[in-house]
C-alpha cells in the first residue's frame with residue numbers, strides 16, 4: 326500500500342454518511358486522517374479503529390475546536406453541516422450558524438493553517454428550480470430553501486477567501502447521494518433509504534405527488550472517490566458531482582421491488598409545494614477536471630445497498646443485546 330502519511334487530512338462531519346465512506350477510502354489509500362464531528366447525526370460506529378485515524382468530538386461553530394482540529398493538517402474536507410432542508414426552513418437562524426458561520430470558521434482556520442487544499446460540500450440545492458437540464462455549474466442559481474442559500478453563500482465565501490488569503494478550494498455540488506449508512510429514519514433521509522426501509526418491512530413506499538419527479542442518484546462510493554481526488558487535485562472552483570442520468574421515483578420503486586423481491590406499488594400522498602419536478606446534473610466538468618466518471622450504475626449501487634441492509638437486519642436480530650419490547 327502507498328504511504329501518504331506526510332499528508333494529513335481533516336474531515337469535518339467524518340462520522341456521517343458521506344464522511345465515513347470518504348474516511349475509509351482515505352485510510353485505505355494510505356493517508357492519515359483526523360475527524361472532527363459533534364455526533365449530532367454521525368456515529369462512532371461508522372468509523373473504523375485505525376492507527377492513522379484520530380477522532381475529535383467537537384463543533385464546527387467553536388473556534389477552539391476547529392483550530393485544535395486544524396493543527397498539523399495539510400488538506401481539509403469540510404462536510405459537517407445541518408443537512409435537513411425542512412429544518413432550515415423551520416429555523417433558518419440555527420441552520421445558518423452551522424452552514425454559514427460554521428463553514429466560515431472552517432475556511433478561515435484552513436486559510437490560517439495554510440492548508441494545501443480545502444474541499445467542501447456544496448449541493449444541487451443551490452440551483453433551485455432548473456431553468457435548463459442538465460444542470461451545469463453555470464446554470465441559474467436560485468435556491469428555494471435556507472439550506473440551498475447557505476451552501477451558495479459558502480461558495481461565495483470560498484471564492485473570496487481564495488483571493489483574499491490564497492486558500493485553494495473546490496466546492497462539490499453533490500446531487501442525490503445514496504448508499505450504506507444513510508439513516509432511513511431521520512426526517513430528511515434520502516428517498517432511496519426511505520423506500521428500501523419500507524419495502525423490507527413489507528410496507529408500500531410513500532411518494533408525494535404522482536412519482537414522475539426525476540432525480541440524479543449517485544452512489545456514495547463514487548462521491549468518496551470524488552472527494553479524495555478533489556483533495557489532491559490542483560483544480561479550484563465549483564464542480565458538480567452527478568451521474569448525468571435521471572430516473573423517476575416510480576421507476577426507482579420498480580427497481581427496488583425487483584431487487585428486494587417485493588411487488589409493492591407506491592402509496593401516493595399530496596405533492597409538496599417545494600418539490601422540484603426534474604433535476605439532473607451535467608458531469609462533464611467532473612470528467613474534465615478530476616478525470617472521474619461514476620463507476621457504479623444505479624442497479625449495482627441499489628443491489629449493494631439492499632445487501633447491506635439485509636446484513637444489518639440479520640446482525641441486529643442476532644445481537645444478544647437486542648431487547649424486545
Ligand SMILES: NC(=O)c1ccc[n+]([C@@H]2O[C@H](COP(=O)([O-])OP(=O)(O)OC[C@H]3O[C@@H](n4cnc5c(N)ncnc54)[C@H](O)[C@@H]3O)[C@@H](O)[C@H]2O)c1
Pocket residue numbers: 337338339340341342343344361362363364365366367368383384385386403404405406407408423427446447448449498499500501502503515
Ligand atoms: N447526502 C446527500 O445526498 C447530500 C447532497 C448534497 C449535499 N450534501 C452535503 O454533504 C455533507 C455530508 O452530508 P451527509 O449526507 O453525509 O450527512 P450526515 O448527517 O450523515 O453527515 C453530517 C455530519 O456532520 C456532523 N455535524 C453536523 N453538525 C455539526 C457541527 N456543528 N459540528 C461538527 N459536526 C457536525 C454530523 O454529526 C454528521 O456526522 C453535508 O454538508 C451535506 O449538506 C449531502
